[in-house]
Amino acid sequence: MTIEPILIWGAGAIGGTLGAYWARAGVPVLLVDIVPEHVEACRTTGLSITGPIDQFTQVIPAVTPAELTGTYKRIVLAVKAGATDEAVAALSPHLAPDGFVLSAQNGLNEIAIAAVVGAERTMGCFVNFGADWHGPGEILYGNEGAVVVGEIDGQITPRAIEMHKLLLGFEPKSILTTNIWGYLWGKLSYGAMLFGTALTGDSMSANFADPERLVVWLALGQEVAAVAAARGVKTLGFGEFDPMVFAPGQPEYPQIETIAWLADYTSKTAKTHSGIWRDLAVRKRKTEVDPQIGIIAALGREAGVPTPAVETLVSLIHDIEDGRRPQSLDTLKVLIDRCKSVLTTA
Numbered sequence: 001m002t003i004e005p006i007l008i009w010g011a012g013a014i015g016g017t018l019g020a021y022w023a024r025a026g027v028p029v030l031l032v033d034i035v036p037e038h039v040e041a042c043r044t045t046g047l048s049i050t051g052p053i054d055q056f057t058q059v060i061p062a063v064t065p066a067e068l069t070g071t072y073k074r075i076v077l078a079v080k081a082g083a084t085d086e087a088v089a090a091l092s093p094h095l096a097p098d099g100f101v102l103s104a105q106n107g108l109n110e111i112a113i114a115a116v117v118g119a120e121r122t123m124g125c126f127v128n129f130g131a132d133w134h135g136p137g138e139i140l141y142g143n144e145g146a147v148v149v150g151e152i153d154g155q156i157t158p159r160a161i162e163m164h165k166l167l168l169g170f171e172p173k174s175i176l177t178t179n180i181w182g183y184l185w186g187k188l189s190y191g192a193m194l195f196g197t198a199l200t201g202d203s204m205s206a207n208f209a210d211p212e213r214l215v216v217w218l219a220l221g222q223e224v225a226a227v228a229a230a231r232g233v234k235t236l237g238f239g240e241f242d243p244m245v246f247a248p249g250q251p252e253y254p255q256i257e258t259i260a261w262l263a264d265y266t267s268k269t270a271k272t273h274s275g276i277w278r279d280l281a282v283r284k285r286k287t288e289v290d291p292q293i294g295i296i297a298a299l300g301r302e303a304g305v306p307t308p309a310v311e312t313l314v315s316l317i318h319d320i321e322d323g324r325r326p327q328s329l330d331t332l333k334v335l336i337d338r339c340k341s342v343l344t345t346a
């Protein structure tokens with residue numbers, strides 16, 4: 001009997017790493033990616049995982065979307081959020097009526113996925129390990145990190161238990177949760193800060209360690225927490241990053257300690273800069289700022305929660321994407337000044 005493969009749609013840093021580990025463990029996997037050279041490398045010479053955690057090369061079946069035939073019960077979506085709509089439209093005909101799409105992405109992509117394939121065919125996942133696609137068939141696995149899976153309605157279902165078991169084969173500390181939205185919002189809090197770090201060329205750790213920049217991380221954490229609170233979300237984090245410390249009315253000292261922990265945590269990875277920095281500085285392409293961070297401001301407006309720091313951040317990232325500003329300390333200073341005025345008027 002042949003076991004149906006798990007389709008991994010988007011075989012870059014996240015999808016490729018998951019695929020390589022599953023394939024090495026004997027789990028049938030089929031990678032789908034729009035980069036023909038990467039697809040060719042994965043299925044012929046193999047996908048190499050490099051870096052401090054592991055080094056191995058695994059040949060993995062891989063196709064471009066145009067080459068794909070058949071329907072599948074399990075599809076892991078791991079494209080950048082800006083490609084979600086296009087990818088979901090392309091994968092829909094290949095999703096079995098009783099199948100599901102698991103989003104291994106940053107942001108609230110589950111909303112867009114569910115709108116197309118249905119909420120009952122959508123599962124959520126929070127991924128916080130660090131990886132970079134370095135070229136066809138080559139991925140740097142920079143650091144281990146939290147992996148959490150859960151149904152978007154909070155139910156513990158057999159299929160969520162099955163995906164959790166598979167994820168345990170990659171990350172032994174993976175969690176099965178009844179509150180996946182809490183984790184996704186927690187990542188939005190950290191994610192907004194990561195976008196802030198990408199305004200300069202400095203590493204994530206150097207950004208978090210600089211006392212001059214603290215005001216930015218506090219303002220962003222507080223705004224995301226205020227929007228999440230207005231929507232009734234209890235946010236969850238990872239390690240010593242508890243996004244609830246930024247919730248309305250909470251004291252400042254634990255927030256400062258949390259940022260100090262982030263400075264230490266982000267100093268222990270071979271992936272020194274965020275994926276956002278990489279999109280801007282290396283890949284020279286648009287980031288996920290609109291679907292990932294712009295949505296916080298939009299949901300804030302809906303709930304009557306002002307998000308001036310988030311809005312300034314979004315507009316500065318657009319400036320860098322469109323070549324109006326460089327990634328520099330001067331660009332970050334615009335946000336520092338905005339956050340100073342926000343925190344003093346709060």
Ligand SMILES: NC(=O)C1=CN([C@@H]2O[C@H](COP(=O)(O)OP(=O)(O)OC[C@H]3O[C@@H](n4cnc5c(N)ncnc54)[C@H](OP(=O)(O)O)[C@@H]3O)[C@@H](O)[C@H]2O)C=CC1
Pocket residue numbers: 009010011012013014015032033034035038065078079080081083086087090104105106107127128129130131132133275288
């Ligand atoms: N990298 C990391 O460390 C982390 C990333 N994440 C999140 O995971 C998600 C995936 O990011 P990441 O793996 O870094 O991204 P990558 O760009 O490394 O990988 C995505 C891959 O999908 C391809 N792709 C784009 N559009 C389609 C499509 N329509 N159909 C099939 N393949 C497509 C991309 O090609 P092309 O490059 O040509 O667009 C690329 O090869 C993002 O939401 C990110 O924020 C979360 C935690 C950590």
Ligand SMILES: CC(C)(CO)C(=O)C(=O)O
Pocket residue numbers: 106128129130131145194271273274275276
């Ligand atoms: C920093 C990281 C890897 C999370 O740990 C991330 O989410 C990103 O690069 O966008």
